[in-house]
Amino acid sequence: xxxxxxxxWEDAETDxxxxxxxxxxxxxxxxxxxxxxxxxxxxxxxxxxxSTEFALGKPPALQKIIVVAAAALKGLSDADQAAFLADAxxxxxxxxxxAKNLSPWSAYKLCAKARYSICPYCQQSFSFTxxxxxxxxxxxxxxxxxxxxxxxxxxxxxxxxxxxCYSCNSSLKTTKDFYKKKHLHPFFDAEEIGFTWDIDSxxxxxxxxxxxxxxxxxxxxxxxxxxxxxxxxxxxxxFVGHHGMxxxxxxxxxxxxxxxxxxxxxxxxxxxFHFSEQHALGFDKENYKNEMLGKIKLDLYNSLIxxxxxxxx
Numbered sequence: 001x002x003x004x005x006x007x008x009w010e011d012a013e014t015d016x017x018x019x020x021x022x023x024x025x026x027x028x029x030x031x032x033x034x035x036x037x038x039x040x041x042x043x044x045x046x047x048x049x050x051s052t053e054f055a056l057g058k059p060p061a062l063q064k065i066i067v068v069a070a071a072a073l074k075g076l077s078d079a080d081q082a083a084f085l086a087d088a089x090x091x092x093x094x095x096x097x098x099a100k101n102l103s104p105w106s107a108y109k110l111c112a113k114a115r116y117s118i119c120p121y122c123q124q125s126f127s128f129t130x131x132x133x134x135x136x137x138x139x140x141x142x143x144x145x146x147x148x149x150x151x152x153x154x155x156x157x158x159x160x161x162x163x164x165c166y167s168c169n170s171s172l173k174t175t176k177d178f179y180k181k182k183h184l185h186p187f188f189d190a191e192e193i194g195f196t197w198d199i200d201s202x203x204x205x206x207x208x209x210x211x212x213x214x215x216x217x218x219x220x221x222x223x224x225x226x227x228x229x230x231x232x233x234x235x236x237x238x239f240v241g242h243h244g245m246x247x248x249x250x251x252x253x254x255x256x257x258x259x260x261x262x263x264x265x266x267x268x269x270x271x272x273f274h275f276s277e278q279h280a281l282g283f284d285k286e287n288y289k290n291e292m293l294g295k296i297k298l299d300l301y302n303s304l305i306x307x308x309x310x311x312x313x
Contacts, residue, residue, distance in 0.1 A: 012113040020055035040083035088152040111139040120186040125165030
């Protein structure tokens, strides 16, 4: 991942908890000591024990649920294991949640409440939602960070649903198990991956009429999660096509900082509105999480500002 979006679902938490808790309560109904709607007793016990965490449990809580489920499955026969997983899919029915209908709560309603509209894994694609009352709708894909095929009991867990683009979710991640092979979690981990560039080398090349703008992916090589994220989502390879646009962006930063006419810190005369840095750059560094390629632009911006402070020509 490039950006942390831990608060992406804050506006949806109440509705989602109501939905999931209602589903769980239905399947916990008993008759003569048996669960009325489940094929096996084991999953009913598992559901009861962890019922408070399924809807809004944060990533550490979901990891604990995986451990508990693994322990429960280990002590079951093959037939009972199959029943356990079948019950999990029955209860946490992701297909029903994704249906295009006018139900009070669904994947479409959830995605419409997302606070961000850019894929957190790459920041190359939008992830917003449009739904017409009488048909016609689209929304971002929801990546199950812990794959629902292997952990079906987390299929509706809010902090297991990452709004993401099709390329990252369906083409690159597919069914990779991020529980077994650690990756950065957009809802939990810090933004460990950044971008850097050699400003001095770039300016030397420009001085002789050449352009040698290039980005270097930067992260702590000791971090397996960062390395795996960079590899899985091809972060080093996929931004090559943006070099031309990003070069124009850094040139604009420098012209803005040096221009006595445009920069309001130098001269405000004649302007009918405050022509800010955001206007000049077409980039709001305070809102970089909702900007296309925002993390890269922020890193480029910060590196150039720091370079300017050194007083280099």
